[in-house]
Amino acid sequence: MRERIEINPEVMQGKPVVRGTRVPVELLLRKLSEGASFEELLNAYPRLTADDIRACLVYAADAIAHESVLAPSSR
Numbered sequence: 001m002r003e004r005i006e007i008n009p010e011v012m013q014g015k016p017v018v019r020g021t022r023v024p025v026e027l028l029l030r031k032l033s034e035g036a037s038f039e040e041l042l043n044a045y046p047r048l049t050a051d052d053i054r055a056c057l058v059y060a061a062d063a064i065a066h067e068s069v070l071a072p073s074s075r
């Protein structure tokens with residue numbers, strides 16, 4: 001799935017996009033969070049496939065998996 005996402009400083013200011021498009025991962029994630037279905041996204045962005053959308057979810061999960069969470073200190 002990772003090969004479906006690319007980061008290129010020449011495309012969308014280096015934001016992660018679906019490879020070969022100018023469709024940002026962030027846009028698709030936001031649309032999904034607002035309730036858009038895969039079918040709606042595929043209709044709106046005909047160059048995408050369901051695997052491209054799943055790759056965005058994998059990309060987001062991987063990004064979060066490598067985050068460090070700092071708990072507030074108790075005084």
